Amino acid sequence: DAGVIQSPRHEVTEMGQEVTLRCKPISGHNSLFWYRQTMMRGLELLIYFNNNVPIDDSGMPEDRFSAKMPNASFSTLKIQPSEPRDSAVYFCASSLGANTGELFFGEGSRLTVL
Amino acid sequence: SQQGEEDPQALSIQEGENATMNCSYKTSINNLQWYRQNSGRGLVHLILIRSNEREKHSGRLRVTLDTSKKSSSLLITASRAADTASYFCATGVKGQGAQKLVFGQGTRLTINP
Numbered sequence: 001d002a003g004v005i006q007s008p009r010h011e012v013t014e015m016g017q018e019v020t021l022r023c024k025p026i027s028g029h030n031s032l033f034w035y036r037q038t039m040m041r042g043l044e045l046l047i048y049f050n051n052n053v054p055i056d057d058s059g060m061p062e063d064r065f066s067a068k069m070p071n072a073s074f075s076t077l078k079i080q081p082s083e084p085r086d087s088a089v090y091f092c093a094s095s096l097g098a099n100t101g102e103l104f105f106g107e108g109s110r111l112t113v114l
Numbered sequence: 115s116q117q118g119e120e121d122p123q124a125l126s127i128q129e130g131e132n133a134t135m136n137c138s139y140k141t142s143i144n145n146l147q148w149y150r151q152n153s154g155r156g157l158v159h160l161i162l163i164r165s166n167e168r169e170k171h172s173g174r175l176r177v178t179l180d181t182s183k184k185s186s187s188l189l190i191t192a193s194r195a196a197d198t199a200s201y202f203c204a205t206g207v208k209g210q211g212a213q214k215l216v217f218g219q220g221t222r223l224t225i226n227p
Contacts, residue, residue, distance in 0.1 A: 004156075031212035043157075043202065043217040050212045091156060097212045102147060103204075105156035 004106035006092050012112045018080040021109045023092030024073055029104070030097035034067055034077050037108070038088045049075065050097055082113045119218050120203055126224040133190040135221040137203030138183075144206040144213050146179055148188050151200045151220070160188075160201075193225045 005024040013019055025032050033048040047057040049069045057067070064083070069075040079086055089108045095101035121136045137146070145164045149157040163170045163179045163186070170177045176189040190197055200222045204215040 033214070035217075042219040045214055045216065048212065048214055055212070056214060093157075095212060101213070102159040102162055103149075103157070103215055105158070107156045 004092055004094055004104050006090075006106035006109050008109055009107065010110045010112075012114065013082055014114050015083055016081045017113075018078065019082045019086075019111060019113075021077040021090050021092075021111070023075045023077070023106060025075070025092070025094030026104055027073065028096070029094035030072075031095045031101070032069060032075050033093045033095070033103060034075070035091040035093065036088045037091060043091075046077070079111075082111075084113045087111055087113050120201070120221045122221060123219070124222045124224075126226060127193060129193060129195055129225050129227050131193055133193050133197070133223055133225075135188045135201050135203075135223070137186045137188070137218055139186075139203075139205045139218075140184065141205075141207065143181075144208050146177075146186050147204045147206065147215065148175075148177060148186075149202045149204060149217075151202065153199075157202065190223075195225050195227050197223060198225045199223060 007022045031050050034046040035043050037043045046059045047067045048055055052069045067077045089110050091105050091108045093103040093105045095103050119138050145162050147162045148160045150160055151157045161172045161175055161177050163177050174191045179186045200220045202217050202220045204217045206213040
């Protein structure tokens with residue numbers, strides 16, 4: 001398996017623009033997680049899905065952020081409009097689900113908002 | 115605040131020495147996991163210890179868990195330059211259908227050749 005695939009790996013955009021980050025989880029994994037990593041705040045859980053259904057989005061910072069999982073093999077994280085404070089590395093991870101599993105992370109999408 | 119807090123924040127040792135990192139957490143957990151992150155890369159799972167376990171080994175890694183003190187430690191024996199990375203503890207909290215992992219701030223480990 002190719003692992004969790006994220007795109008783009010790097011994105012530079014200007015304040016106010018829409019940003020869409022994409023994730024393909026490992027085939028057969030039932031749970032998908034979006035994390036954000038910054039030097040100041042570390043790794044923050046934004047939202048997670050189980051069987052394509054959003055379970056907990058309490059970590060989504062504000063209404064400018066939205067996430068979808070239309071099917072088991074694809075998820076998006078959208079920021080509209082983007083702001084400089086959104087600059088971070090965004091990670092997608094998947095797991096088999098249940099209440100035991102390890103997470104498999106993608107390589108991340110580094111977002112810079114100017 | 116973060117569920118897991120690692121100590122120390124940074125550690126620099128000579129190759130061949132042992133490295134110990136500690137993690138404290140605040141609430142009840144399903145399990146505790148340790149991850150490694152090389153610079154510019156995603157996190158990689160190292161080891162998982164369940165809440166009813168006290169110690170676990172995997173190769174050069176040894177993890178302990180003390181639920182009464184809400185703390186864990188990761189020991190890397192006979193360190194190598196390739197072990198240079200950031201190490202994170204993550205506490206597994208039961209959720210709906212899948213547990214969610216809450217990560218600490220990490221320990222940045224440097225192994226000097």
